[in-house]
Amino acid sequence: MELKIDLTKPPGRVKLWVTFFSLILCAVFVLNVIAYLLPAYDERSPIGYKGVTYNKRQRVLQPRYRRDEWNTSGTPIPCNQKKHILFIKVPKCGSSTLSSIIIRFGFRHGLKTALPLGNKFSLVSLLRSLDKNGHQSDKHDVFASHVRYQVIKEHEHLVPNDAFRTAIIREPLSAFKSFFNYRQKGAAFGLGAKNQLETFFSNSAFYASPDSARFWNRMIRYLGYNMPDNTTQSTPHAVEEARTYVYHVDREFDFVVVLEYFDECLILLKRMLCWETHDMFYTQHKTGSTYSKDYDTAIKKVSDPLVDRRFRELNYADYILYDYFKSKVEKTIAKQDSDFFKELRDFRRVNSRVTQFCQSSTSLEESLEIPSSKWSRGFTMRKTYCRLLNFGVNKYDTFLKNEKFTQYINVGKNSEPRQPRRDKSS
Numbered sequence: 001m002e003l004k005i006d007l008t009k010p011p012g013r014v015k016l017w018v019t020f021f022s023l024i025l026c027a028v029f030v031l032n033v034i035a036y037l038l039p040a041y042d043e044r045s046p047i048g049y050k051g052v053t054y055n056k057r058q059r060v061l062q063p064r065y066r067r068d069e070w071n072t073s074g075t076p077i078p079c080n081q082k083k084h085i086l087f088i089k090v091p092k093c094g095s096s097t098l099s100s101i102i103i104r105f106g107f108r109h110g111l112k113t114a115l116p117l118g119n120k121f122s123l124v125s126l127l128r129s130l131d132k133n134g135h136q137s138d139k140h141d142v143f144a145s146h147v148r149y150q151v152i153k154e155h156e157h158l159v160p161n162d163a164f165r166t167a168i169i170r171e172p173l174s175a176f177k178s179f180f181n182y183r184q185k186g187a188a189f190g191l192g193a194k195n196q197l198e199t200f201f202s203n204s205a206f207y208a209s210p211d212s213a214r215f216w217n218r219m220i221r222y223l224g225y226n227m228p229d230n231t232t233q234s235t236p237h238a239v240e241e242a243r244t245y246v247y248h249v250d251r252e253f254d255f256v257v258v259l260e261y262f263d264e265c266l267i268l269l270k271r272m273l274c275w276e277t278h279d280m281f282y283t284q285h286k287t288g289s290t291y292s293k294d295y296d297t298a299i300k301k302v303s304d305p306l307v308d309r310r311f312r313e314l315n316y317a318d319y320i321l322y323d324y325f326k327s328k329v330e331k332t333i334a335k336q337d338s339d340f341f342k343e344l345r346d347f348r349r350v351n352s353r354v355t356q357f358c359q360s361s362t363s364l365e366e367s368l369e370i371p372s373s374k375w376s377r378g379f380t381m382r383k384t385y386c387r388l389l390n391f392g393v394n395k396y397d398t399f400l401k402n403e404k405f406t407q408y409i410n411v412g413k414n415s416e417p418r419q420p421r422r423d424k425s426s
Contacts, residue, residue, distance in 0.1 A: 079274040083111055084163040086152065087144040090222045092178040093170035094259040097282050099144045101266075104388055105279050106142035113142040114158075123147035127155040149224035164273060165252060169219050169325060170259040172318040173311050176215065185215075201310045217317040223249055227317065234316035242317035246324050256325045264333050267344050277347060277376035281354050283389045343375045350376070358386030 087102050089095040106113040117125040123145045130138055139160050143152065149167075152159065169175075177197070180186065186196040189206055200206045207215075217227055225245045228238050249256070255272060257265040266280045312319060333340075350370055357368045358381075365383075372378035 081274040082164045082272075083109060083141055084160040085142050085144065085273075086159055086163040086165045088149050088152070088165075088167040088223060089144060089146050090168055090170075090219050091146070092175045092182065093168045093219065094262060095168050097262075097284060098168055098257060100389070100391055101280060101282055102142060102144040104391070105275065106144070108279075111141035112139075114140040114145065116145055121146055124151055127151065127158065130158060131155065148222050153224065164254050166255045166257060166269070167223060167249075167253055168257040168259060169322055172219065172315050172322055173308065175219065176311065176315070179215070179218070197307045198304050201304075201307045207310065207314065216314045220245065220249075220317045220321045223321070225317065234313060239316060239320065242320045243324075245317075246321050249321070250324070250328075256328075258322075258326050258329045260326070261329050261333065263344060263348055265329065267340065267347060268332065277350065277373075278370075278379050278381070280347065281351055281389060283355050283358065346373055346375060354381055354389075357381065358383075358389055 083106075085102055085106070087099060089099050103113055105111075114123055114126055116123055117129060120126075123143065124147060127147070139158055141160070143159065143163075180197070180200075186192075186200075188211075189200060191199050206212065217225075220242065221227060225242070228241065255265075255269060257269070266282075269275075270277070270280050353370070354368065357365070367383065368381040370376075370379055370381065
């Protein structure tokens with residue numbers, strides 16, 4: 001009996017394996033296409049805050065060639081200017097200076113900028129008014145006034161989905177010294193003009209009193225963290241809770257500025273936001289020494305080990321927050337190429353010229369010409385524009401109400417005046 005095999009028809013088992021591997025190849029191809037289209041995601045912790053699996057807030061998908069400025073250098077190209085900004089203005093962290101930069105940008109570009117109602121200190125009144133008056137869908141382009149992040153989360157329908165979220169923090173003890181001086185807490189506790197902090201932290205009747213409870217971990221609480229009931233105890237569980245929330249902050253925010261690296265962070269922000277050099281100019285706001293003649297000797301330069309040790313115990317969560325983002329900013333700066341540091345030096349030089357020009361009371365020059373460079377277009381800075389560099393939120397509020405802002409808008413040679421917008425309810 002002769003065995004005949006038809007070679008044109010593969011055996012059933014071969015056909016099965018061919019089909020199986022074809023399906024695998026198709027699945028791998030599909031998964032790679034999906035991974036290519038989705039935005040990059042950095043999984044820093046397997047769980048989110050309070051043990052809930054984290055889902056990053058909705059974003060507008062960006063092209064894959066847009067680079068993350070946390071990790072690389074150079075301005076992405078193409079680069080679209082970002083005009084939706086949410087800035088959490090953490091008090092006593094240099095926040096007034098950065099807030100002024102952001103609000104000035106919003107007004108120069110005619111963006112809808114959220115400002116407190118009347119003489120109010122924060123945005124809470126505005127946000128509640130918008131909800132009360134039925135404007136829940138009335139989104140604003142710029143948020144840069146005092147308001148806690150938890151309040152923003154409760155009114156997130158007013159924030160554009162693609163808003164760039166940023167905040168600013170500072171070495172916690174330095175921030176506390178500024179707060180202690182600004183709010184004149186030494187006088188409130190009956191402390192003498194000298195040795196205020198040493199006296200305060202050597203007596204539990206002061207630092208453990210109910211009046212002092214709100215002093216501790218102010219930065220992380222301003223960013224939305226609900227401290228455990230016993231805020232002074234840095235137990236392992238409390239430390240882990242705070243660390244988990246810091247990971248949450250890192251996911252929620254696009255960039256966290258560290259005051260000790262303010263100029264470096266401004267250049268990183270400029271590149272991420274695709275703003276111009278003149279958008280980032282600043283003069284220092286609210287220098288601490290203006291509030292107390294004894295600030296330097298009684299508060300600022302205090303280096304008592306007891307003060308440092310006890311403050312760290314009381315502010316363990318703020319130090320977790322600060323150490324995490326300080327390390328992240330330092331690593332980011334270390335990864336930058338030479339072009340970044342050249343731009344940083346150029347920015348400092350030009351900003352110094354602008355500051356000198358604006359603060360000089362003897363100069364007769366009415367304008368300052370800044371030539372173009374690799375990182376900036378040339379522009380003309382007029383003396384009248386200098387006033388805007390010193391404005392805080394309250395001054396912008398007054399200017400906008402009186403419709404005086406348009407005369408200051410055209411700072412750059414290529415800039416066109418724009419009429420600033422403000423919601424009628426604000």
